[in-house]
Amino acid sequence: MLVIMPLAAAKITIVNNFQEMYNFGDTITVDGYILAEETADGTVTLELQCSGYSKVNSVHLTINKGHKVTFSQLGISTFTLPDTEGNCDVEAEFNGDSVNSNSFTLLNDLLGAFDVIEDEYYLGDTLAIEGIVFKLDGSDVDGSAIILLEKKGSYPVQLDEADVISGKMKFSKQLSALDYGTYYVNVKVNDGLNSQTFEHVDSFELETRLNVDVSTSKYNYEPGEEVVVSGEIEGLQSDDAKVVIQFNSLRYTTEPVAGSFEYRFFVPSSMKAGSYELSVTVSDTYGNEGSDEFDLTVLQIPATVLNVLDKSSYNPGDTLNLEVQLLDQTDKEMDGTVKVRITDPQGTELYGGDVSTRQEVELTFGKYAKDGTYTIISTYSEKNLDDTDRVTVNQVSGIGSNVEGGTIKLVNEGNINYDDHVDLVLVREDDGEKVYYVIAKDVSLAPGEEVFFDMSYDLPEGSYSFLVDDSGEVSALDDSSLAEYVDGKADEDVNLMVDDDKRAIGDKINQGFSSVTGATTISSYDRKLTPWFFLLMIVLFGGILGLYGYQRREVIKQKYNDYKTYRKKKLAEKESPISGIENSGDSGDVPKEEVDRLLAASVGRKEVKEQKVNIGTDENRKIAAIKVKHVKPGTTTLVPRTSTIARDVISDKKPGNKRNRFSTWNPPENLLNDNNFPAKNPVKGKEDPMDPVYSNIDEDFLKDEKFE
Structure with missing residues (x-):
């Protein structure tokens, strides 16, 4: 195909005789010429244009009308192709006019064919491979080749190298130290610029001459138990052989004697339960080998009893959540039954019985549970396993209160004896102003015990909100500070109703004159009044x-x-x-x-x-009724103290x-x-x-x- 460019002074012609593909480093010649219509003078350029690459050949030309000159005559027609893949073309230019050739592809591929002489080999035999290699333009390749063997299901492994001369390769190598099986042959050829890997060009079978028969006394073992492995080897040509025993990640070696062997080892005590392959491989100095394998089962056995607690410190009323775990040799949970015993600080049994693993046991400490250390012992008798844990029940001290009509009930809400000072602060509305009464009591109660105070002996008639304070701060406050302290703390939703004023006349007078000018507080405490x-x-x-x-x-x-x-x-x-x-x-x-x-x-x-x-x-005056419930004789004394003496x-x-x-x-x-x-x-x-x-x-x- 000709490409002709009409010129004012001359015509440029490129003969497109390029191949479709070339290899890196190939040399091409651009055929073409310039024909002068008139005398012309200028620079003739040929430019090779490839992806990311260009090369320019140029020469100055003076041509007379009617003359013709070729690119070869000008000495600019030859190009060496670069090592860049992609499409290329050639552009010719003279006196500002240009013309382009057809494009071609630049690759680094090579072509070849190979053959393994035999289909089956044994270790010690010589592997022979022959082949030819040529470029894309059909020219022979000179370079080197790497021979790789790829066992089926594995990765290629380099075997050796061979020379490629004038497009021909011959290779031979004695086989040794290879596993038996099917092998594929891969050949990688390189001529310096171009490289090509020919995969699976051919294959062959590698056979073994050894027959190995292995056995054990049984197939199920507990961790720590001994395993005895014995075997017989047929076809062994020499005692210079090695026996390799593989069990999970464990590897042992021994040597056969007269075609047989025996080996002993122990199952690791921490080996996970399950089925594991035991494999035995025998190999000789030539690389021939044989093997045998089968599965052994490692049993799951209880190894640890573990008490799992949500925490180690509890308050009365809290619930202890206990899960007893039975762990095997790898700390994996397993099913079983464990004996659980829980005792209080005095050693009294609170719970004793069988508990299934993965089952949660709940023990709620009573509201008045004894403080101290509680012991939890879980035992798995079959394997003589146990676990002991100790938890603490904290001391809790506190007074609870309730209103029953005109009576205030105080309850020891703690789990230890309460023997302390309590202030009863009562508040009522009087003509839009708040009046505060502070009644001091000494309370001595065992856990859960109650005491009742009839407030009609301490207060005038009316409706009161109240606050029970055991902080000891109230007695040290003046009237204005008391009002500020109490406001917002008194329970206004719970009213104490005093329907009958049973106070003594002295108490009435004392409380009546206890108010300080400008304050609204009336207190049973001595507020530094004038006696x-x-x-x-x-x-x-x-x-x-x-x-x-x-x-x-x-x-x-x-x-x-x-x-x-x-x-x-x-x-x-x-x-x-x-x-x-x-x-x-x-x-x-x-x-x-x-x-x-x-x-x-x-x-x-x-x-x-x-x-x-x-x-x-007042003739109706009485001593305040004091009732103590659930008090055992000799265990709890109640000494009420009040500033208003009955x-x-x-x-x-x-x-x-x-x-x-x-x-x-x-x-x-x-x-x-x-x-x-x-x-x-x-x-x-x-x-x-x-x-x-x-x-x-x-x-x-x-x-x-x-x-x-």
């Missing part, structure tokens, strides 16, 4: 009561004397003398000495009564009698009988002209002083 003001109020109140009692006593005494005079007069009118009294004085009254004696006696009784009766004290009230009231607490004078009983004072109710006698006189006598007083 003299309180004492002055007591003295004034007592003086008023004393004056009132004295005046009332004198009035009633006078009425009584008038009544006696009236009675004597009535008796005299009936001429009935009064025995032992009538002639004792000029006035007909009781003798003065007797009256003085009786008055002195009455004063003595008054002093005794004042020791028993607390003037102004007092006993001595009452000698009898049904039908009304006690006048402001009178202490009593007439002699020997004068107050039916003979001397027969009227049951003298103030109501209809025939008595003195009714208006005696109508103001206190009937209750007469009854109280036994005037009936």
Whole structure:
């Protein structure tokens, strides 16, 4: 094919006689010419253009009209191809005009054919291979070849090298140290620029002449047990041979004697249970060998008992989660039954029984579980295996509270004895302001024990939110700090209702004057109040009561004397003398000495009564009820402490009698009988002209002083 480029002065022609493919390093010649239409002068260039490569041949040319010149005549027609794969072409240019040739492909491939002379070989035989190698353009190759053998299912292994001369290769090599089996032949040829690997050009079989028969006494073994391997070898030409025993990753060697062998080894104690191949290979000095293999089973046996705990420290009420694992020789879990025993700090058994592996055991420590160390022992008796673990139950101290009407219940929520100070802080709304009461208690309780405090003996009527504080901080706070401390902590959702104020009058007065000016706190604690003001109020109140009692006593005494005079007069009118009294004085009254004696006696009784009766004290006052539940004798004592002291009230009231607490004078009983004072109710006698006189006598007083 010709490529002609019309020119103004000359025509360029390229004869496209290129092959489709060339090898690296091949030489090509560009056929073509320039024909001058007119005389021309300029540079003629031929450029070889390949992927990533170019080469320019050029020459200056002056040509006359009608003349023709070839590229060969100009000396620019020959190119050596580079070692770059891809497509190439040639461009010719003269006087600014150009023309391109057809493209061709540049490769580094070689062509060849090979043959293995024999189909079957034995170790010691000579392997023979012949072949021819040529380039893409058909020219012979001069270079070298590498022979590789690839066993079926394996990787190629270099056997040796051979020369390639004028496109021919001959190779021979004695076979040795190879495994028997099928081998493929690979040949890699290189001429310096081009390289080609010819894979699986041919194959052959490599045979062995040895027959090996191996046996063991049994096929199942426990870790640590001995294995005895014995074998017979047929076709062995020499005792100069080696026996290799392979068991998993273990490898042992021995030598045969007269065609037989025996070898002993132990299964590793930590070998994983499963099936493993035992292989025995025998080889001689020529490389011939034989082998035999079969499987041995390693049994799974219990090797370790392991207690798996979620943690080692617990609080009362927590749940201990225990899983007992039975592990084999490789620490792999296996199924089985393990004996589990759990004891408390005193050695008392809390749990004892069989537990299946992979099963979780839950032991919940009681709310009042004894603190200390608990022991867990798991035993697998068949293999004499055991595991012991110890966990700790912590000491927990705390007081819980609850409201039952007007009573606060405190409970020892801990698992150790509680013997400490507790502050009961109670808050109520009074005309939009909060009033705070602090009641101090000493509480001594065994775990789970309860104590009840009837707050009607400490608080006025009302609804209270409350806070139980055992921090000891409350007693050190002033009133304003107390309010700040308590607000937000008191439980406003739980109300304590006091329906009946049973406080003593002293406590009422004490709490009433315990409020500091500008504060809203009322506390049973001593808030540094002025004791003299309180004492002055007591003295004034007592003086008023004393004056009132004295005046009332004198009035009633006078009425009584008038009544006696009236009675004597009535008796005299009936001429009935009064025995032992009538002639004792000029006035007909009781003798003065007797009256003085009786008055002195009455004063003595008054002093005794004042020791028993607390003037102004609520008669309904009682000692706060304290109940302790679940207390064993001799194990727990409860010592309640309160700043509001409960007092006993001595009452000698009898049904039908009304006690006048402001009178202490009593007439002699020997004068107050039916003979001397027969009227049951003298103030109501209809025939008595003195009714208006005696109508103001206190009937209750007469009854109280036994005037009936």
